[in-house]
Amino acid sequence: MAKEMNNRQAYYNYHIEDKYVAGIVLLGTEVKSIRDGKVSFNDAFCLFDDGELWVRGLYIAEYSHGTANNHIAVHDRKLLLQKRELKKIQAKLKEKGYTVIPLRVFLTDKNLVKVEIGLGKGKKLHDKRETIKDRDVQKEIKRFLK
Numbered sequence: 001m002a003k004e005m006n007n008r009q010a011y012y013n014y015h016i017e018d019k020y021v022a023g024i025v026l027l028g029t030e031v032k033s034i035r036d037g038k039v040s041f042n043d044a045f046c047l048f049d050d051g052e053l054w055v056r057g058l059y060i061a062e063y064s065h066g067t068a069n070n071h072i073a074v075h076d077r078k079l080l081l082q083k084r085e086l087k088k089i090q091a092k093l094k095e096k097g098y099t100v101i102p103l104r105v106f107l108t109d110k111n112l113v114k115v116e117i118g119l120g121k122g123k124k125l126h127d128k129r130e131t132i133k134d135r136d137v138q139k140e141i142k143r144f145l146k
Helices: 008-013 028-035 083-093 125-145
Strands: 014-024 045-049 052-056 077-080 098-107 113-122
Touching (some): 008 098, 008 125, 014 083, 014 098, 028 098, 045 083, 052 083, 052 113, 083 113
Antiparallel strands (some): 014 077, 045 052, 045 098, 052 077, 098 113
């Protein structure tokens, strides 16, 4: 079983306030590529279109053993959430500075592909420096305790 794929860059660039787990509409070859761990979050973000939440820019590599019916690597994919969650996210997005980003893609115990999305606010440059400093301090503490 493939491990979960995380978007480490999201935690560096955003203060994540809320997290939601959403289903995602995929094709068969996309699921197989995700099981192989062929997912990249570069430039991936979520947007609302006609009341539905979509993830754009999520790269899922073409399946190596796919036929002519193989999927396109980068296209918009629909996220599946409950209506009240969608309304809550949409209300937050109307505030200045908020965005929705995919944080990780993982398989559940029932082999369903899920996407964890986060509602975040962009960090300023000094916040990013603070994040780097905190990470270095944690590494020093771990190394000292070993």
